[in-house]
Every structure is written in C-alpha cells, then in structure tokens.
Amino acid sequence: MSFRTTSAIDYVEDVSPGSGSLPPRARYASSDARSLSLNGSWRFRLSPTADAEDDSFAAEGFDAGDWAEVSVPGHWVLQGHGSPIYTNHLYPFPVDPPRVPTGNPTGDHRHTFDLPSHWPSDGGAVLRFAGVESCARVWLNGTDIGEFKGSRLPHEFAVGHLLKPGGNVLAVRVHQWSAGSYLEDQDQWWLPGIFRDVTLLHRPAGGVLDFFVHASYDHVEGLGTLRVDSDVDGRVTLPGLDIDVATGESVTVPVRPWTAETPQLYDGVLATEGERVALRVGFRTVALEDGLLKVNGTPLLFKGVNRHEWHPERGRALDLETMREDVLLMKRHNINAVRTSHYPPHPAFLDLCDEYGLWVVDECDLETHGFTEQDWRDNPVDDDRWTPALLDRAARMVERDKNHPSVVVWSLGNEAGTGRGLTAMAEWIRGRDDSRLIHYEGDIDCRDTDVYSRMYADHAEVETIGRGLDGGTHKRRGLPFILCEYGHAMGNGPGGIADYQHLFESYDRIQGGFIWEWIDHGIRDERYGFAYGGDFGEELHDGNFVCDGLLFPDRTPSPGLIEYKKVIEPVRIVGDGADGTVRVTNGYDFADLSALAFQWSYQVDGETVEAGVLSVPELAPGESADVKLPDPPTGPRGGETQWTVRATLAADTAWGPKDHLVAWAQFPLSARPLTAVAQSDGPVLGEGQITLGPAAFDARTGALRSIGGVDVRGLRLDVWRAPTDNDNGAAWQPDQRFGPLWRELGLHRMQHRLDSVELGDDALTVRTRVAPAAREVALRTVYRWTSDGTRLRLTVSVAPEGDWRLPLPRLGIRLGLAGSVHGARWFGGGPGEAYPDTKSASMVGRWESTIDGLQTPYVRPQENGARADVRWVEIGGLRVEGEPEFWFTARRWTSEQLDAAEHPTDLLAGDTVWVNLDHGQQGIGSQSCGPGALEQYQLRPAPAEFTFHFSEIHG
Numbered sequence: 001m002s003f004r005t006t007s008a009i010d011y012v013e014d015v016s017p018g019s020g021s022l023p024p025r026a027r028y029a030s031s032d033a034r035s036l037s038l039n040g041s042w043r044f045r046l047s048p049t050a051d052a053e054d055d056s057f058a059a060e061g062f063d064a065g066d067w068a069e070v071s072v073p074g075h076w077v078l079q080g081h082g083s084p085i086y087t088n089h090l091y092p093f094p095v096d097p098p099r100v101p102t103g104n105p106t107g108d109h110r111h112t113f114d115l116p117s118h119w120p121s122d123g124g125a126v127l128r129f130a131g132v133e134s135c136a137r138v139w140l141n142g143t144d145i146g147e148f149k150g151s152r153l154p155h156e157f158a159v160g161h162l163l164k165p166g167g168n169v170l171a172v173r174v175h176q177w178s179a180g181s182y183l184e185d186q187d188q189w190w191l192p193g194i195f196r197d198v199t200l201l202h203r204p205a206g207g208v209l210d211f212f213v214h215a216s217y218d219h220v221e222g223l224g225t226l227r228v229d230s231d232v233d234g235r236v237t238l239p240g241l242d243i244d245v246a247t248g249e250s251v252t253v254p255v256r257p258w259t260a261e262t263p264q265l266y267d268g269v270l271a272t273e274g275e276r277v278a279l280r281v282g283f284r285t286v287a288l289e290d291g292l293l294k295v296n297g298t299p300l301l302f303k304g305v306n307r308h309e310w311h312p313e314r315g316r317a318l319d320l321e322t323m324r325e326d327v328l329l330m331k332r333h334n335i336n337a338v339r340t341s342h343y344p345p346h347p348a349f350l351d352l353c354d355e356y357g358l359w360v361v362d363e364c365d366l367e368t369h370g371f372t373e374q375d376w377r378d379n380p381v382d383d384d385r386w387t388p389a390l391l392d393r394a395a396r397m398v399e400r401d402k403n404h405p406s407v408v409v410w411s412l413g414n415e416a417g418t419g420r421g422l423t424a425m426a427e428w429i430r431g432r433d434d435s436r437l438i439h440y441e442g443d444i445d446c447r448d449t450d451v452y453s454r455m456y457a458d459h460a461e462v463e464t465i466g467r468g469l470d471g472g473t474h475k476r477r478g479l480p481f482i483l484c485e486y487g488h489a490m491g492n493g494p495g496g497i498a499d500y501q502h503l504f505e506s507y508d509r510i511q512g513g514f515i516w517e518w519i520d521h522g523i524r525d526e527r528y529g530f531a532y533g534g535d536f537g538e539e540l541h542d543g544n545f546v547c548d549g550l551l552f553p554d555r556t557p558s559p560g561l562i563e564y565k566k567v568i569e570p571v572r573i574v575g576d577g578a579d580g581t582v583r584v585t586n587g588y589d590f591a592d593l594s595a596l597a598f599q600w601s602y603q604v605d606g607e608t609v610e611a612g613v614l615s616v617p618e619l620a621p622g623e624s625a626d627v628k629l630p631d632p633p634t635g636p637r638g639g640e641t642q643w644t645v646r647a648t649l650a651a652d653t654a655w656g657p658k659d660h661l662v663a664w665a666q667f668p669l670s671a672r673p674l675t676a677v678a679q680s681d682g683p684v685l686g687e688g689q690i691t692l693g694p695a696a697f698d699a700r701t702g703a704l705r706s707i708g709g710v711d712v713r714g715l716r717l718d719v720w721r722a723p724t725d726n727d728n729g730a731a732w733q734p735d736q737r738f739g740p741l742w743r744e745l746g747l748h749r750m751q752h753r754l755d756s757v758e759l760g761d762d763a764l765t766v767r768t769r770v771a772p773a774a775r776e777v778a779l780r781t782v783y784r785w786t787s788d789g790t791r792l793r794l795t796v797s798v799a800p801e802g803d804w805r806l807p808l809p810r811l812g813i814r815l816g817l818a819g820s821v822h823g824a825r826w827f828g829g830g831p832g833e834a835y836p837d838t839k840s841a842s843m844v845g846r847w848e849s850t851i852d853g854l855q856t857p858y859v860r861p862q863e864n865g866a867r868a869d870v871r872w873v874e875i876g877g878l879r880v881e882g883e884p885e886f887w888f889t890a891r892r893w894t895s896e897q898l899d900a901a902e903h904p905t906d907l908l909a910g911d912t913v914w915v916n917l918d919h920g921q922q923g924i925g926s927q928s929c930g931p932g933a934l935e936q937y938q939l940r941p942a943p944a945e946f947t948f949h950f951s952e953i954h955g
C-alpha cells in the first residue's frame with residue numbers, strides 16, 4: 001500500500017524537461033517590441049521540502065506581506081536563506097536517479113507587477129526565465145502555466161491571455177533538487193534560485209519567432225554570403241553592406257570577415273510585419289579541413305580559458321558590467337578563446353564575445369560526473385528515458401546561441417561519461433547546424449565529435465599526440481587536438497604552461513588549450529575574507545578546490561594570469577643582445593602588426609638610461625623580420641646591461657588603452673660584475689660575542705645577532721615552504737605528491753645541530769648538520785663569514801647526506817628582521833612573484849614594494865611571493881647582494897604560520913619580518929589536477945654553494 005500522495009510535486013523527479021513552455025528560439029539583443037524587466041525585489045518564503053506548502057501562494061488574493069524579500073536575479077542561499085554547498089563531483093544527496101531527497105529546499109517567489117502604460121493591447125506576450133536552478137513551477141495570476149528544468153537555459157511561456165493592466169501576480173516555486181540536478185553535477189557551488197533575468201516580452205502580431213543567421217566567408221574571394229532563415233517572413237537589411245533582401249534569400253558581397261582578432265560586425269535589422277529585431281552579423285566560416293579546425297581558411301590556435309560564471313557576492317547572477325570586465329580582462333591578457341564551462345553563459349556574455357572578439361566553445365548544461373563513483377552505472381546519458389531531457393538541453397543552447405559569430409564549437413557537456421544520449425545530442429546538433437564543430441572531451445574515440453580533446457594530459461603525452469603517435473581510432477587520428485582543460489590554476493601556479501605553449505606552437509595538430517579556470521569561486525565572507533568548501537558546514541565538500549582560477553574572487557589578476565599573458569603573447573621577440581638584432585614574429589592568426597607600436601630601451605643595472613622607437617614592418621600573420629637595435633648608448637660602463645623590447649597598443653582600442661603592454665622580451669648585453677670583497681678583517685672574540693667587521697655573533701652558537709645597527713635573528717638554512725595546492729596534489733594523481741611526502745619526511749621540522757664554531761684568521765666558520773628527527777637524511781651546512789670591514793659576506797655550503805629521494809621545497813637561508821620594516825627595493829625579477837616554472841613574466845629591473853604588497857593573497861594561504869633572479873635587495877636597513885642571483889621572499893609571519901593558516905584572516909603580523917634568500921626553489925607544476933613540476937624544475941638535493949654580501953644602508 002502506497003502513501004505517496006502528493007502527486008502535485010511529481011514533476012520534480014520527472015526525467016522530462018518540463019511542460020508548458022514554448023519551443024526554444026534565437027535570442028536577440030534588442031527589438032522594437034516592448035518588454036518589461038521583472039527583475040527586482042520579490043517576496044520569498046523558504047520551505048524545507050518540496051511539498052511543505054500547498055500552491056495557495058500563487059493565488060491572486062494571497063497575502064505575502066510578511067514574507068522575506070530577495071533580489072531577482074539571485075540565489076537565496078547568498079541572501080541569508082540557507083547556505084551554499086560546494087562539491088566537485090560528488091552528488092550532495094544519495095544517488096538514486098531520478099529521485100531526490102525529501103529535504104529539498106524550496107523557495108516560493110512572488111512578484112506583483114503592472115503593465116507599463118501604452119503596453120500594446122494587440123498580440124501576445126511571452127514570459128522568459130533566462131536561468132533558474134534547478135526546477136521551477138510557474139503561475140501567473142493564479143493559473144499554472146508550467147514547469148521546467150535546465151538551470152542555465154532559457155524557458156519561455158506564452159502568457160498574453162493571462163495578463164491584465166495592473167496587479168499581475170507572478171508566482172514561482174523553485175526547488176533546489178530535481179531530476180535535473182543529476183544532469184548538473186558541475187564542479188561548483190550548488191546555488192538554487194532565479195539567478196538570471198525574468199522578462200515579459202510583448203509579442204506583436206506578425207512579430208519575429210525564430211531565425212537563423214547564416215553568414216559565411218569565402219576567404220579566397222573575400223566574399224561574404226548572408227541568408228537569414230526566419231519562421232516569419234520578412235526583410236533583412238545591413239546598411240553598411242547595402243544589403244536589403246528577403247528572409248530565406250542569399251546575398252553575396254565583399255565583406256571584412258569576423259575573427260576574434262578582427263571582430264568586424266555589421267549592424268542590421270530583421271523586419272517582419274510586426275517587429276524589427278537588431279542583428280549583429282559577423283561573416284566567418286568554420287571548417288574541419290586537412291585535420292585542422294580552420295576559420296576562414298586559417299587554422300586557429302586557442303589561447304583559452306574555462307570560464308564559470310562567478311561573482312563573490314552574487315554567485316552566478318552576473319550583471320553586464322561584470323561580464324564586460326571578464327571580457328576586457330581576457331583581451332588585455334592576450335586570451336583569445338573561452339570555453340563556457342560547463343553551461344551556456346548569460347546570453348549577454350556572448351554579445352560581448354562577438355563585439356570584442358573571442359572564440360567561444362559553447363558548452364551545454366550537462367554533467368553527470370558523480371556517476372563515476374559507481375563506474376557510471378545508471379548514467380542518465382546512457383539511459384533512453386533521459387534522452388528527451390538531453391535533446392531539450394542541446395536545442396535550448398543551439399537555438400538560443402546560434403546567431404553568434406563568436407561561437408565556433410558546440411560542446412555537448414562535461415564529464416558525463418559516454419552513452420547514447422550524447423550521440424543523440426550530437427546528431428541533433430549536426431542536423432540543425434552543420435556550420436560549427438562539435439566537442440565533447442569524454443568521447444575519447446571521437447565517434448560523435450570533430451575534435452580530439454583531453455584534459456590535463458601531461459607534456460609528454462601532448463607531444464606524442466602532436467607527433468601523431470598516439471594511435472586511437474582511424475577517425476581520431478585525422479582530427480585536431482585541443483586541451484579543453486589544462487594548467488590547473490589552483491593556488492600558486494599553474495607551473496609549466498610555457499612548456500605546454502611551446503608544444504602547442506610546435507605541432508600543427510595541437511590547436512591550443514584552455515586553462516582551468518578563469519576565476520576563483522570564493523564567496524565574500526566576514527569571517528574568512530573569501531569562503532570556500534566546508535566554510536558553511538557542508539557534510540560533504542571539496543574544500544578550496546573551488547578556488548582554482550587565474551583571477552582572485554574579486555577579479556584581481558593572480559600571478560598565474562600575468563604568467564599566462566606572457567606565455568601566450570601574440571608577438572614573439574627573440575633577440576641577441578650581443579649582435580644587436582631582434583627577430584620579431586607575428587603570432588596572430590589573422591591580424592597584422594599595425595595595431596602595435598614597438599619600443600626599445602636600454603638598462604644599466606636595471607635602470608633605463610635610454611629608450612626609443614623600434615620600427616617593425618607590418619608583418620602578416622606568421623611572418624618574421626630581423627630588426628636592428630641602435631648602437632648601445634655610450635657613457636660610463638661597468639654595470640650589468642640589457643635591452644628590453646616592448647610591443648604596446650599604438651592607439652586606444654575597444655578593449656585596451658594606447659600603450660597597453662602586449663608583448664615584451666629582454667636580452668642581456670654585459671653580465672653583472674661580481675662584487676670583490678677583500679677579506680681584511682678577522683673575527684674577534686669578545687665578552688660573549690664575536691665581532692667581524694660590522695657584525696656581531698653569539699660566541700657560543702655562532703648565530704648572527706646584528707649587522708651594524710640592524711638586529712638580525714634566526715638566520716639559518718631553510719628548506720621548508722608552506723606546501724602549495726600543487727605541491728599537495730590531488731588525491732587521484734598517479735605521480736609523487738611532494739607536499740605530503742615532504743611532511744612525512746619531516747622537512748617542516750628540521751633540526752639544526754651545531755658541530756663547531758671556528759674562529760680563523762680571516763673567517764668565522766660555523767658547521768652544522770640539518771636533519772629531521774627519525775631520518776638518516778641530512779644537509780651538512782657550513783656558514784663561512786668574512787668581512788672587509790664594512791661589508792659582511794656569507795658563503796653557505798650544503799652537502800646532502802643519506803638517501804634523498806625527494807626534491808627540496810626550497811634551499812636557502814631565512815632570517816628575521818625586527819622592528820618596523822616597511823618595504824623592499826630590489827634589482828631582479830618583478831614586479832610579481834615567480835617560481836622556476838612560472839617565471840616567464842618576471843621582468844628584470846628595479847622594483848619596490850611594501851611588505852604587504854609582496855604577498856599574494858591565495859584564498860587558501862600557501863607559499864607565495866618569491867621574486868626571481870634577484871641581484872640585490874634592500875630591506876629593513878640592510879642591503880643584500882647575492883652570488884649567484886637568488887629568490888627573495890619577505891613576510892610578516894613564518895612559513896610555519898603560513899602553512900597552518902586556512903584563510904588569510906588566520907595570518908597575524910608579528911613584530912618580525914621573515915626574509916628568505918633562496919638559492920633554489922622547487923617548481924610549481926599543476927598537480928592539484930594535472931602533472932607535477934617537470935624534472936628540469938625540480939630542486940633535487942645536490943652539493944651547493946651560494947654567497948650573500950650584507951651591508952647596512954645608511955641614510
């Protein structure tokens with residue numbers, strides 16, 4: 001006997017996409033038909049289950065005066081009702097498709113509106129929901145008009161017959177969990193709510209229904225062909241091209257093509273009897289040809305990012321300005337492509353991609369990743385009952401977005417295993433739109449797709465694929481390759497992307513990749529700064545795996561983005577300082593270099609002494625030219641000299657101001673003269689202390705106490721760093737994960753045994769053995785101090801003992817400076833942080849920063865802030881010169897405190913600034929999801945010797 005009586009909520013667990021809505025159609029940015037935004041403050045009531053309340057709230061007379069209010073668009077869990085949940089791929093509920101838990105937070109929304117004056121009385125009206133997570137039932141003026149699933153897709157309802165001039169009551173019941181949740185297991189916060197616009201559209205009689213703009217480009221003839229198919233007949237005009245044709249009719253004229261580099265759009269109008277809709281037409285042809293993805297006859301190289309929609313306060317409810325900021329930041333960082341991971345974005349984002357120029361892989365709202373936990377058993381994409389829902393999703397994406405020139409690839413979804421449903425989607429899409437390629441990474445044999453795509457493949461495998469030695473099916477062997485995800489930007493990193501880019505540029509078959517991912521999904525939070533998984537007490541969560549972007553949550557570029565910008569710069573400048581020439585190569589696929597201006601500058605000891613214009617011919621894509629630098633300026637010599645060449649925007653563009661830096665390179669000319677320090681003074685033993693030139697040491701321990709008037713504490717060898725997310729690695733990584741292994745070995749608790757303090761004629765020598773308890777491995781460390789009377793020189797010699805199997809996190813010295821240390825000046829790499837495999841963007845010059853400014857605020861604290869190739873640094877009244885160049889780090893807390901912190905708010909400044917002067921650093925890699933640091937960036941224990949000269953800065 002069954003007691004399940006509430007059939008009124010059966011739709012929640014129904015595999016079907018919904019009922020009552022209109023067929024999907026093209027979205028357009030503007031029309032002369034009236035519309036009314038229903039965004040704003042809505043009445044809101046949260047219930048713990050789907051059926052806790054009946055539907056009486058939908059009635060016109062219902063009084064919701066005592067309900068709370070929420071902003072629409074928005075997520076109620078970010079507005080004080082319930083909390084967000086973060087899981088990567090685990091479903092936060094028992095897996096029993098299509099059933100969902102009884103505990104199903106349900107938000108009843110109620111909004112009353114009047115029609116504006118002069119709202120036309122003829123025709124009909126459509127109510128459009130651009131995005132609701134995850135399932136909604138809708139009533140207008142008490143009439144149930146339908147229900148839908150498909151969170152990041154539009155749903156429209158015909159409502160003209162229900163409207164009245166004033167006091168319309170729109171009631172929307174939104175369930176957090178539904179059958180649709182099984183299809184939406186993307187790695188992100190679960191955020192229920194009406195999170196995209198709600199709009200009422202007048203539909204005039206004879207108005208536009210669906211239309212498809214076909215605008216191709218013949219790159220041989222330079223001709224564009226336009227045909228607009230429209231459900232309702234009308235005329236198409238593009239004044240800029242003198243086009244005036246009927247819908248369904250083709251016209252071919254000379255045009256300038258659309259590319260992401262040259263986003264030429266032609267404004268036009270589609271006019272039917274009852275409506276005029278704005279068109280923005282870009283002519284371009286996407287093709288799979290010679291095993292390559294080509295646009296307008298030219299193979300593309302994607303320099304891409306995966307973009308989730310994110311705002312630290314509003315979640316996935318993005319406003320136009322935030323979207324524009326994303327696009328401008330991408331363009332300014334040389335990014336040319338976006339994968340809309342893992343769902344179609346707010347439609348206005350695609351308008352911006354058309355306008356500013358970005359290649360788009362538009363991905364469907366589909367992921368069933370959690371089924372991997374049960375070897376993909378019961379996966380909805382391989383179960384015919386779900387196929388209508390999958391086809392509905394495919395159609396809603398394609399129909400909505402098909403008129404965007406920026407969209408060059410359709411992606412079926414992400415991490416959904418394999419199955420007949422995916423094949424059905426691909427077949428449907430191909431039938432509807434054969435003018436773009438189809439992508440799905442999970443289709444390893446490329447049965448349904450046009451691109452061989454992988455995620456996180458390591459460098460060696462990418463090279464194998466580039467060489468065509470990867471085997472695979474016959475079909476796959478004939479396809480281009482992309483990395484739809486690589487360079488996992490979690491915490492400090494990603495490392496090794498320059499090495500990937502080198503491979504991408506070496507093999508035609510490899511058409512680039514998309515960094516995972518664009519922005520950290522941290523939630524602004526009073527307690528923590530930015531919250532991540534677990535901070536809301538979730539019973540299952542994946543911690544800070546949700547913070548793995550090139551932007552911090554507030555959209556400040558992280559060092560990873562600065563690095564990526566340099567790695568993918570569209571102009572290659574390779575020079576030889578000695579022979580005075582530079583080879584400039586145009587790395588664009590379509591544009592010449594006319595938008596850029598080139599400058600040279602000449603530095604002595606990091607300071608620019610002369611600069612001028614470098615004239616570079618307007619090279620066509622792929623072309624190179626050798627350009628002569630001027631004769632090096634004459635004048636006093638003796639310092640280290642180098643050239644810097646920059647390519648900047650020659651004039652303001654739509655996305656960046658004149659002088660914006662696009663690409664650069666540096667070439668050394670004469671090397672740094674090494675400092676000779678005569679060893680004139682010898683150590684002198686006094687009352688409890690040893691003096692040597694300006695320095696004083698503890699007589700018993702040989703520990704440095706001061707240099708002139710500067711107190712120094714705790715100077716000693718240091719090998720520890722607060723493991724980065726990439727050091728720690730993801731649990732499923734097959735390779736060695738050094739973070740946990742370092743800790744197991746005890747590198748965070750090294751003991752320093754003092755073996756001797758020796759006073760020689762010209763040197764103080766302190767011998768130690770540095771080793772962790774319980775282990776036989778050690779670093780024999782000798783500190784040899786000498787002085788010329790004013791300067792103090794330290795040479796550290798390190799000899800590993802025992803069977804070392806791991807690289808060291810770092811190798812150098814650390815020391816504490818007491819008192820008020822405000823900042824540092826240095827000559828070396830900057831302005832930002834760099835590590836062995838993240839230092840492409842480190843520019844050699846003179847830099848300065850506050851101590852706070854030296855910190856990189858990773859959402860989960862970890863090693864950060866090293867400056868590379870430092871010749872000298874001035875900090876806290878000391879000047880330190882290194883031989884050879886060194887890595888410099890300074891912070892107001894120790895590495896141990898940094899290691900222990902969970903959020904930046906755990907880091908409290910003490911009275912000491914801790915300075916690390918490193919001879920070596922372990923590379924960063926990308927092992928939080930991907931390969932670790934390449935062997936050449938690993939810091940393998942080996943005998944080492946390095947020197948620092950200290951002097952007090954006076955004045």
Ligand code: IPT
Nearest residue numbers: 088187414415455485516548929
């Ligand atoms: C890959 C997912 O596609 C992506 O959504 C994200 O979760 C990323 O990993 C890691 O941040 S899946 C990968 C674990 C094989």
